[in-house]
Amino acid sequence: MDVADLAELRAIEELKYRYLRYLDLKQWDELAGVFTEDATASYAGGNLVFAGRHNILEFLRDALATQLTSHKCHHPEIELQTGGRATGVWALEDVVIDPDAGYTIRGAAYYSDRYRKEGGAWRIEHTGYRRVYEELEMRKPPEQGGATVTADWWRTDGRSSLGPPPSRGSA
Amino acid sequence: MDVADLAELRAIEELKYRYLRYLDLKQWDELAGVFTEDATASYAGGNLVFAGRHNILEFLRDALATQLTSHKCHHPEIELQTGGRATGVWALEDVVIDPDAGYTIRGAAYYSDRYRKEGGAWRIEHTGYRRVYEELEMRKPPEQGGATVTADWWRTDGRSSLGPPPSRGSA
Amino acid sequence: MDVADLAELRAIEELKYRYLRYLDLKQWDELAGVFTEDATASYAGGNLVFAGRHNILEFLRDALATQLTSHKCHHPEIELQTGGRATGVWALEDVVIDPDAGYTIRGAAYYSDRYRKEGGAWRIEHTGYRRVYEELEMRKPPEQGGATVTADWWRTDGRSSLGPPPSRGSA
Numbered sequence: 001m002d003v004a005d006l007a008e009l010r011a012i013e014e015l016k017y018r019y020l021r022y023l024d025l026k027q028w029d030e031l032a033g034v035f036t037e038d039a040t041a042s043y044a045g046g047n048l049v050f051a052g053r054h055n056i057l058e059f060l061r062d063a064l065a066t067q068l069t070s071h072k073c074h075h076p077e078i079e080l081q082t083g084g085r086a087t088g089v090w091a092l093e094d095v096v097i098d099p100d101a102g103y104t105i106r107g108a109a110y111y112s113d114r115y116r117k118e119g120g121a122w123r124i125e126h127t128g129y130r131r132v133y134e135e136l137e138m139r140k141p142p143e144q145g146g147a148t149v150t151a152d153w154w155r156t157d158g159r160s161s162l163g164p165p166p167s168r169g170s171a
Numbered sequence: 172m173d174v175a176d177l178a179e180l181r182a183i184e185e186l187k188y189r190y191l192r193y194l195d196l197k198q199w200d201e202l203a204g205v206f207t208e209d210a211t212a213s214y215a216g217g218n219l220v221f222a223g224r225h226n227i228l229e230f231l232r233d234a235l236a237t238q239l240t241s242h243k244c245h246h247p248e249i250e251l252q253t254g255g256r257a258t259g260v261w262a263l264e265d266v267v268i269d270p271d272a273g274y275t276i277r278g279a280a281y282y283s284d285r286y287r288k289e290g291g292a293w294r295i296e297h298t299g300y301r302r303v304y305e306e307l308e309m310r311k312p313p314e315q316g317g318a319t320v321t322a323d324w325w326r327t328d329g330r331s332s333l334g335p336p337p338s339r340g341s342a
Numbered sequence: 343m344d345v346a347d348l349a350e351l352r353a354i355e356e357l358k359y360r361y362l363r364y365l366d367l368k369q370w371d372e373l374a375g376v377f378t379e380d381a382t383a384s385y386a387g388g389n390l391v392f393a394g395r396h397n398i399l400e401f402l403r404d405a406l407a408t409q410l411t412s413h414k415c416h417h418p419e420i421e422l423q424t425g426g427r428a429t430g431v432w433a434l435e436d437v438v439i440d441p442d443a444g445y446t447i448r449g450a451a452y453y454s455d456r457y458r459k460e461g462g463a464w465r466i467e468h469t470g471y472r473r474v475y476e477e478l479e480m481r482k483p484p485e486q487g488g489a490t491v492t493a494d495w496w497r498t499d500g501r502s503s504l505g506p507p508p509s510r511g512s513a
Contacts, residue, residue: 001174001178001181002174003174003177003343003344003345003348006174006177006178006181006345006348007343007348009181010343010348010351014419016417017416017417017418017419017433018419020417020433021417021419021431021433021452024433024450024474025452025474044330044331044333044335045322045327045328045329045330045331046328046329046330047330047331047333047334048335059335063335068474068475069474070433070435070450070474070475072416072417072433072435073416073417074188074243074244074245074416075187075188075191075192075243075244076188077185077188077189077192089192091188091191091192091195091241091243093241093243095448095450097475097477105321105333106266106318107322108195108241108243108266109329110192110196129329130324130328130329130330131322131323131324131327131329131330131331132195132196132239132240132241132323132324132329133239133241133268133320133322133323133324134320134321134322134323134331134333135268135318135319135320135321136318136319136321136333137316137317137318137319138316140316145479145480145482146479147448147477147478147479148477148478148479149475149476149477150447150476150477150478151386151387151449151473151475151476152473152474152475152476153472153473153474153475156387156473157387157388157472158387158388158451158471158472158473158474159386159387159388159389159472159473160386160387160389160473160476162386162389162447162476162478163389164386164390164401164405172345172349172352173345174345174348177345177348177349177352180352215493215501215502215504215506216493216498216499216500216501216502217499217500217501218501218502218504218505219506230506234506245359245414245415245416246358246359246362246363246414246415247359248356248359248360248363260363262359262362262363262366262412262414264412264414276492276504277437277489278493279366279412279414279437280500281363281367300500301495301499301500301501302493302494302495302498302500302501302502303366303367303410303411303412303494303495303500304410304412304439304491304493304494304495305491305492305493305494305502305504306439306489306490306491306492307489307490307492307504308487308488308489308490309487311487
């Protein structure tokens with residue numbers, strides 16, 4: 001493995017990180033740019049399958065509209081191939097909270113991706129995952145012991161409504 | 172640090188990622204291959220100690236048989252040493268769900284590993300962690316507000332039984 | 343990107359990992375060493391702002407005194423700049439448990455950091471994050487279905503009080 005390979009691996013990792021950042025921050029226009037135009041995606045462990053960047057984006061924009069999401073990918077195992085192609089295996093952990101609909105989904109999965117270099121930039125040609133597990137929990141109102149959302153990128157500009165810990169007194 | 176060192180560090184990271192993937196996917200034969208034959212392991216923050224690849228595997232195979240697990244390692248601080256040896260510090264976060272026994276364990280820990288290169292391949296010579304914290308929660312039935320498992324690598328082939336979000340309508 | 347750049351990126355990542363390790367393990371003296379003396383910090387999504395290493399440390403030492411914390415940073419997007427400077431974007435997921443005060447906080451955020459090289463060592467010049475979401479849950483007693491803390495770096499030396507899974511019998 002030479003320095004060019006190491007730089008390529010890092011570029012592919014950053015591609016994935018941008019994908020996840022744009023996804024969780026609902027930056028749909030930027031998100032479109034990480035896919036090839038003919039990209040395919042398989043979400044929900046294969047239940048939801050889409051062909052074409054346009055259709056993937058339409059699904060994500062709609063599906064995540066009211067949700068607070070955290071998709072984190074770990075443990076990259078990336079293989080460079082000839083002809084500007086690469087594959088990647090990633091371990092996903094995700095949290096999806098819909099405060100209005102009243103549910104939280106948590107899970108783990110393994111992604112199997114394919115990447116392609118177009119005009120000097122890596123893009124996602126295929127992404128899809130299979131769940132290790134997933135669980136759904138209905139959110140209870142805070143007065144019944146449920147969790148309270150105390151910060152939200154959109155509704156509170158990402159600021160927490162929690163003060164410093166009580167032990168500190170007024171800071 | 173030269174390019175060979177950077178490649179070695181990456182190879183050791185991928186070793187750890189394979190270990191974690193084989194562990195959570197219960198691929199025991201593949202998991203055996205990541206350990207040296209004389210490997211030692213210290214789990215549960217030092218409560219459960221094993222010597223020899225065979226004994227480590229026997230424990231893991233048995234202990235994790237009925238569990239859905241997600242072991243994720245972050246923040247690698249790896250040091251290459253002379254003679255094909257290296258050490259690694261990693262931050263673990265793990266979730267262990269046993270739907271049948273009815274409990275969930277969540278926690279964080281710091282791993283201190285030793286690695287050894289044998290015949291050109293890095294293997295785990297010692298692995299062990301100390302908990303930052305760990306908590307145990309008994310799972311309630313869904314009708315009492317508990318979480319429902321909606322996907323499972325083995326029982327549902329990793330597919331989610333959840334449809335797209337209600338906001339989307341029937342997709 | 344050359345090998346020196348790749349090594350610098352890795353050095354900055356390890357700086358962040360040490361920061362997070364010292365933070366969660368409450369190693370305050372070591373933590374001081376990762377900041378420049380004129381460092382600034384913006385926590386709680388901008389609610390809590392500090393100028394100067396001394397003031398940052400005083401806040402953290404006090405705020406986290408009684409808490410069990412797990413701050414994990416993912417998805418590094420680091421840019422080297424001229425003059426020994428760099429910027430970094432990271433995805434945070436954190437869990438904060440205060441068993442005595444009886445709450446758990448969980449959340450996700452995006453960090454925007456600035457780093458500066460001083461005497462050959464990278465240090466944090468500014469760190470701050472904006473929340474994607476944050477939620478607060480009051481902890482119930484175990485007899486009412488709440489979680490039990492079963493390991494703690496300080497109170498149990500990081501050892502779990504849980505035995506091996508029931509399926510294993512007495513190990």
